[in-house]
Amino acid sequence: MKVKLLGPFEMTSATGTRIVLPGFKLRSLLALLCLHAGRVVSADQLVRSLWDQAPRTAQTAVQVYVSKLRKLLGAAGVEGSVLITRSPGYLLDARHLTTDRDEFESLVAIAASAEAEGSPERASELLGNALTLWEGPALGDLRSLPAVERVARQIDERRIVVCERRLGLEFGLGRLSTVISEIYGLIESYPLWENLYYYLMISLYQTGRTADSLRAYQQLREALVDALGMEPSAQLQRLHRSVLARDKWLDAGHGESGTQRLVSMTM
Template sequence: MDIQVLGTLAVRENGVSIVPTAPKPRQVLALLALHADQVVPVTVLVEELWGSKPPRSARTTLQTYVLQLRELIAEALSHGEDARATPKDVLATVPGGYRLRTREGSVDFREFELRAGAGYRAMDAKDYRGAARRLADALSLWTGPALTDVQGGIRIDMEARRLEEARLSVLDQRIEADLRLGRHRELLPELTVLVNQYRMHESLYGQFMLALHRSGRRGEALDVYQRLRKTLVSELGLEPSAALSRLQRSIRMAHPETPSEAASNTAGRRLLGRTA
């Protein structure tokens, strides 16, 4: 079984999709996919589907959704060569819950974590070229916001936020690696989009300021700082961090700090707001 959640939900057995069109069974499959090869308790599935006030028929209805998923799995298994495998082998009932078995298939968010880890290790070793390549490779697995086509409850929303935070951390490090490699001008189009998307993400703003200044656009770099400051003060009543303020002063004095002193120091990342 191959699972993709870094974008739209895709779950395939023998290359055949088993993703239902109905929202609730789709939600069940998404939560099982996020915990592939692990037991997901019935109580967790019920909370995901109905929150803190499930109907009396919640467990029976959940069983119906599981049966619907197994029907899709049965159809997918019929296209394979392993005649012994059954839907219950793939979506197993275990004490207290259910487990979706990948049976050595691929899971994109786990591959993302492996590639990101290799990139972080390259950064630690000061292999910035290798880090930029590996971190970009990790980011290439994303095709959109995690589970963008699934109407999630509390559990799925929490996992989606965790994955997005991981993606932003990798993105931050990939940009820092590119800054260290002197790719300032190449970064400007991407950073222009990112600071408009993440309007209070200080690390991205610091990197944008550095890229602008090192591209000979000092005035624009200072304008970027003032734009962030205005947003933070008006929406949160906060001033920019001390690290970003130091970067602004160093640019104003025409002696910018290095990426490690500035861009990565702003990595006390404020993810306090983003555009819709």
């Protein structure tokens, strides 16, 4: 069966049949087991994860949920042995499971090899394919549970790292229009992500949009001050001064290229 973690939680059988999981607790239980696939999750851990203040009947409720899951999975053609009772809790057999998270990480690993072999175009293409697997924040419909939120946040961080790597490759390839377009889209979701503005400011400057570059800095500064009461990083402040002074290093192809300097300062 295939599980979608990079967005709202979904599950499909090997034949492509969507497995409908009624109820928040039932879906959350299965998501927690998927996140720990191949490992035993104790009944006590599941209780703590599913309830802020567990009722006295919580252990029994978990047993009932597991029974319902087995019936739903069986009705969808999933082997009954996929969800195993093993002291002190339950185990979801990873051999019967594939996730879009696994596919994402596989593409990222292949991209890293392509980059190491001197193929930045191929690496960027692979990272782009990996990023298209995302349909929103990881497990976005289940994040009201702190146990899910903690893991989902870690998965989201991987997306951010990969986004930055791809932007760096696109910048290095001189595809500044792509960089600018993608960053404006990302800023809607991540208004305080400073490295985005670094790429954006240089890309705008190198395409002759100096005023827009300065406006991007001001937009970030206002957002940071309003949200956190702090100024942009020293790195961004230096870049701002360089744009104001039209420093030569910002010009593409001048000495140490803007690309090299950008990558060295954002890695």
